Amino acid sequence: MALDFNVGKKSIEIVAKVAHARHCANFIKKDEIFVFDLEGRLLPSKSTANLCLGMLARIQPALMIAKERFEAGLDPLPVTVPYLDCFDTGIDFGGMGKVTVELSLRDVS
Amino acid sequence: MANSFSETTHHYKTDHLKNDPLEELREPLSRALDLNEHDFNSLSPEVKNLLSGRRRLGTNWLDDYEVVAEVISDNGCHCGVKIGQKAVFDMRHRLKTELSDIVCCMNLLSPVLAVFYMTFDRASEGLNPVTRVWTNYECVKTQDVLAQNKARVRVYLRDSKTHETVTNAVLDNS
Numbered sequence: 001m002a003l004d005f006n007v008g009k010k011s012i013e014i015v016a017k018v019a020h021a022r023h024c025a026n027f028i029k030k031d032e033i034f035v036f037d038l039e040g041r042l043l044p045s046k047s048t049a050n051l052c053l054g055m056l057a058r059i060q061p062a063l064m065i066a067k068e069r070f071e072a073g074l075d076p077l078p079v080t081v082p083y084l085d086c087f088d089t090g091i092d093f094g095g096m097g098k099v100t101v102e103l104s105l106r107d108v109s
Numbered sequence: 110m111a112n113s114f115s116e117t118t119h120h121y122k123t124d125h126l127k128n129d130p131l132e133e134l135r136e137p138l139s140r141a142l143d144l145n146e147h148d149f150n151s152l153s154p155e156v157k158n159l160l161s162g163r164r165r166l167g168t169n170w171l172d173d174y175e176v177v178a179e180v181i182s183d184n185g186c187h188c189g190v191k192i193g194q195k196a197v198f199d200m201r202h203r204l205k206t207e208l209s210d211i212v213c214c215m216n217l218l219s220p221v222l223a224v225f226y227m228t229f230d231r232a233s234e235g236l237n238p239v240t241r242v243w244t245n246y247e248c249v250k251t252q253d254v255l256a257q258n259k260a261r262v263r264v265y266l267r268d269s270k271t272h273e274t275v276t277n278a279v280l281d282n283s
């Protein structure tokens with residue numbers, strides 16, 4: 001379904017859906033979601049994943065980009081940043097777990 | 110040839126946990142995080158140090174404390190963030206929504222992640238997990254007055270049961 005970007009900001013939400021999770025110490029699992037509005041605010045009641053700041057902080061720059069693009073009348077999500085991964089470097093690189101999310105848009109209604 | 114991660118700990122000449130298999134953690138951690146024997150045996154010195162915090166602050170230290178980010182400035186903020194609102198995190202840096210009343214603006218909360226990079230490091234040394242230096246964080250948006258007006262939070266540690274602020278410099282009970 002194509003979204004109408006001429007609608008108000010409140011009509012669109014950004015969804016970060018977990019595409020992959022491995023050894024996550026915060027027990028984030030595949031297909032769980034984080035939901036944000038276009039002002040860059042997390043919407044906890046609409047999110048199903050544990051609200052790990054190590055993942056959320058990684059998404060924040062994309063939220064700024066999305067707002068900027070929306071104000072310019074563009075598709076809020078840039079095609080160059082479809083996936084974002086958390087700050088934990090993972091077990092093979094000195095960390096523990098690794099979570100990757102895929103960004104998408106959805107109509108609030 | 111590059112050294113393996115287990116051979117490269119840059120901050121300490123000696124890996125104090127090199128011969129410590131963290132046996133008490135092997136079974137529960139492996140089960141919880143889906144680690145096989147190879148995974149557990151190949152944990153980096155950094156992660157072993159992270160896990161060793163329980164030796165200094167007690168087995169349940171991750172549950173005994175909470176980190177609070179309380180809004181101390183809201184000038185120029187248009188996201189609904191107001192002075193006095195709080196974001197409460199567990200020590201695994203998960204937002205506890207049931208205890209938080211802050212508007213969850215990621216432009217303000219994202220910088221707080223830095224606190225949690227320090228908590229595990231400080232815990233492994235037996236210190237109060239929350240830094241006494243980097244306690245104030247601010248919105249990443251510069252706004253239109255060259256960063257004078259911003260939402261800001263002050264971060265502190267509190268007891269998760271009593272909600273009393275914990276200011277002791279050293280919490281080591283080993």
